[in-house]
Amino acid sequence: MHVDVFDGVYIDSPYALTFGPQMVEAIRRCADDDAILDLHVCVDRPARYVQPMKEAGCDTFIFMWEAVEGGKIDKEEQLEAALEIAHSVVETGMDCGISINPSTKVEEIYPLLRSGLIAVVDILAVEPGFGGQRFQESTLAKLNRLTEFRKCEENRFSFEIMVDGGINKDTAGKIIAADILVAGTYLFNRSDLKDGVAELKAIFASICDGNE
DSSP states (O other), rough: OEEEBBSSSOOOOOTTTTOHHHHHHHHHHOOOOOOOOOEEEOOOOOGGHHHHHHHHTSSSEEEGGGGGGGGGGGGGHHHHHHHHHHHHHHHHHHEEEEOOTTTGGGGHHHHTTTTTTEEEEESSSTTOOOSSOOOOOOOHHHHHHHHHHSSSSGOOOOEEEEEEEOTTTTTTGTTTTOOEEOOOOOHSSSHHHHHHHHHHHHHHHHHHHHHO
16 A cells, blocks of 8 residues: 655645645554555655654655755765665664655666665656656656666665556556556546456556566
8 A cells, every 4th residue: 555645845735735644543554454554755854754654554664865855965965864764764664665756867866775775666657746647758768777777786686666656557568667556546536446456457467478
C-alpha cells in the first residue's frame, strides 16, 4: 500500500495536502497483517517525520531528494543531509527509499545509492502532488539508466525500482523493467480496484510470457 503524505508546504498548494501520522496509524490498523505500508513523504524538512511514521506503522519511508534542506544547499551538503536522514530511517528498522522529481537527473542520487542504505528508488513519472496526470515518457530513459547502474559489477546493489504516477493499461507495459508500479487514479476510477490490479498483472504476465 503506497501512501502519499503531502504537507501543502514543500509543494506550496492547498491541494497538495493529505494527512499525517494519525491517519497512517489508522490505515495500518485496517490493513492486513502482511500488508507492506510504504510512505511517499513529500514534505518540508522530512527528517521530522521519521520517528512519528515509524510509530504509526510505516514499513518503508520514502523521502524526496529535492526536499532535503529545502533545496537551498549545494550537492555535497545535500548528499550529507540525505545520508543523515537515510541513517535515521534505517536505525528505526524501516526500509529507506528516495524519490526524484521528473526534472531531476537520476545520476544525482548515485552517490546516495552507493551508501547501501536505500532499499527503493521511486522515479516519479508525473509532477508530485496531483493525481490524474499524463505519464512522462522521459521516465523510460531514467528507468533504463538506473537499471544499468544497478547491474554494474562495481555497483551491485539490492534496491528496488519503483515507477510512480500515470500508470494505466497503456503505460504499464512500457516499464516492465521496474520492480514496483504505483497506480492511483487508474485504480480508483474503476468500479472495483481488484479488476484494475488484475488487468495490470495480466499485462505484465503476457509480456513475460512473450519474452520467454
